[in-house]
Amino acid sequence: MPYIQSEKNTGKPVNIYYEDAGQGQPVVLIHGWPVDHNMWEYQLNELPKHGIRVISYDRRGFGMSDKPWGEYDYTTLANDLKALLEQLDLNDVVLAGFSMGGGEVARYCSLYNSERVSKVILISAVTPYMLKTDTNPDGVEKEMFDQMLMQLQEDRPAFLATFGKQFFGVNLMNHPVSDEILNWMQSLALCGSSKATIECLKAFSSTDFRDDVQSINIPTLIIHGDSDKTVPIDTAGKQSAALIKNSIFKIYEGAPHGLFITEKEQLNNDLIDFITGTNVSEYAVDEKDEAHVF
Numbered sequence: 001m002p003y004i005q006s007e008k009n010t011g012k013p014v015n016i017y018y019e020d021a022g023q024g025q026p027v028v029l030i031h032g033w034p035v036d037h038n039m040w041e042y043q044l045n046e047l048p049k050h051g052i053r054v055i056s057y058d059r060r061g062f063g064m065s066d067k068p069w070g071e072y073d074y075t076t077l078a079n080d081l082k083a084l085l086e087q088l089d090l091n092d093v094v095l096a097g098f099s100m101g102g103g104e105v106a107r108y109c110s111l112y113n114s115e116r117v118s119k120v121i122l123i124s125a126v127t128p129y130m131l132k133t134d135t136n137p138d139g140v141e142k143e144m145f146d147q148m149l150m151q152l153q154e155d156r157p158a159f160l161a162t163f164g165k166q167f168f169g170v171n172l173m174n175h176p177v178s179d180e181i182l183n184w185m186q187s188l189a190l191c192g193s194s195k196a197t198i199e200c201l202k203a204f205s206s207t208d209f210r211d212d213v214q215s216i217n218i219p220t221l222i223i224h225g226d227s228d229k230t231v232p233i234d235t236a237g238k239q240s241a242a243l244i245k246n247s248i249f250k251i252y253e254g255a256p257h258g259l260f261i262t263e264k265e266q267l268n269n270d271l272i273d274f275i276t277g278t279n280v281s282e283y284a285v286d287e288k289d290e291a292h293v294f
Contacts, residue, residue, distance in 0.1 A: 001064065004087040006080045016080055017064035018057035026086070027094040029056040030101030032152060033204060034160070035199045036063030042264040043271065046205040050272045055165055057084055061196020072199035074207050078107040085116045094275050096121035099231060100204045103127060110212035120220040121274065124257050126231055126241045127209045138234050143282055145205040160189045166229050169256030176262045211244045220247040223267065223273045225255025241293070249293045269285025
């Protein structure tokens with residue numbers, strides 16, 4: 001099985017599992033919480049058909065990567081990403097982070113000045129700051145995250161089952177994914193360690209990425225659903241678009257958090273266009289440092 005070893009760890013090095021498919025422009029897909037790289041199935045099956053080399057990996061604590069007891073802060077996670085790029089000798093990379101994975105993208109670009117990276121994609125990302133504070137009035141109340149933590153500690157499988165329905169916008173009137181998709185996502189989540197699931201919740205709910213995202217000075221595509229109840233667009237997507245100069249902001253009308261499945265055709269098309277530059281006029285920017293909203 002293909003692994004890289006993370007660097008600068010205290011104690012035993014951490015083995016990070018990855019998969020590498022296709023040839024051409026390298027794209028690194030960073031998965032969301034609390035699943036693993038398999039969430040990208042519909043992208044992994046499509047992007048390599050378009051001259052794109054796709055590398056996906058399991059965050060430490062999830063999937064087939066090592067599951068250490070500690071070190072789940074974003075600086076450590078960004079360092080794991082750095083190790084992947086270096087050990088695979090990837091250059092001119094497009095970094096695409098979904099949900100929690102957007103934090104790794106932002107922290108990596110900030111810490112390492114976007115080294116080896118030419119473009120950034122933030123999909124339903126937690127950036128720039130999830131927690132409601134005096135300086136972040138559009139954030140999510142701390143009590144909400146405290147409740148999630150309590151439920152994880154009391155009955156993780158039950159919490160994940162309920163969380164999965166919100167994730168994909170499932171309710172009495174709307175069922176955009178099958179029960180089998182929900183069961184599949186829960187099985188991926190249960191493969192993560194309980195410790196990593198809890199520590200990563202703490203990390204993405206409390207880390208302030210506002211300075212990190214403002215350091216991004218390369219072409220950036222931001223995609224967010226306006227019916228996202230997990231990472232609200234007002235908290236995240238709109239704020240990132242306001243802070244990242246000359247970013248492209250695509251709003252998916254009616255889309256929930258898990259749009260990598262519910263809107264897979266639209267997402268794949270947008271990813272391919274942005275990565276390959278197929279529709280370059282659509283992504284052109286003017287002289288103003290403003291997000292372009294579509």
